[in-house]
Amino acid sequence: MKLQKVEIRNYRSIKSLDFVFEPRCRVLVGINESGKSNILNALAHLDPDIPASKKDVREPGRDEDAMPEGKILFKFRLDDSECDEICREMANHLQGFDPDGPKIASFKGVEYTLRQFAYARRDVLWRVKLNEEEKGAAVFSLDHQWTLIGKFGVPKALSKTAVTLPDGTAVFVRYGHFSMCRRHRNPCGRYVNRS
Numbered sequence: 001m002k003l004q005k006v007e008i009r010n011y012r013s014i015k016s017l018d019f020v021f022e023p024r025c026r027v028l029v030g031i032n033e034s035g036k037s038n039i040l041n042a043l044a045h046l047d048p049d050i051p052a053s054k055k056d057v058r059e060p061g062r063d064e065d066a067m068p069e070g071k072i073l074f075k076f077r078l079d080d081s082e083c084d085e086i087c088r089e090m091a092n093h094l095q096g097f098d099p100d101g102p103k104i105a106s107f108k109g110v111e112y113t114l115r116q117f118a119y120a121r122r123d124v125l126w127r128v129k130l131n132e133e134e135k136g137a138a139v140f141s142l143d144h145q146w147t148l149i150g151k152f153g154v155p156k157a158l159s160k161t162a163v164t165l166p167d168g169t170a171v172f173v174r175y176g177h178f179s180m181c182r183r184h185r186n187p188c189g190r191y192v193n194r195s
């Protein structure tokens with residue numbers, strides 16, 4: 001898994017900043033009090049031991065009515081072996097479910113098996129919600145253009161956990177979304193490519 005992008009919104013002195021990690025080498029340069037330390041502090045929220053705090057939400061300006069929503073969104077991308085590993089784990093925990101078997105989702109009329117879905121939706125998000133003081137990861141989150149088919153469809157009013165993996169990852173269908181979540185855990189510990 002490689003870190004692709006970080007979106008920082010209303011964190012300390014930063015109103016809005018998108019930080020892309022291509023090319024891979026980055027240097028922060030700026031005058032004093034320009035926000036360099038706040039960028040580094042925001043990036044440090046990948047550490048699960050650093051709590052999300054309302055105190056880090058940027059103070060609203062004079063022309064703003066309410067406290068803004070403070071958040072940091074880390075976007076990672078799974079490689080092929082990680083997508084395959086997720087498919088294997090889900091097949092094991094769903095009692096032999098074949099990742100190449102039945103179609104589970106569709107996008108613009110094209111139906112996908114679990115493996116095809118994993119490869120099509122390989123983005124992993126690590127969200128830090130400052131106002132709510134919570135952190136969490138989501139894998140395989142569906143947007144409004146994807147629909148679930150077959151036994152994976154769930155009415156929007158329902159929510160159910162399909163399975164909880166040994167590492168604490170919950171695979172669930174919620175409000176019509178098929179997701180894997182790690183609450184209060186860092187998604188990158190064993191997956192991030194540090195080179």
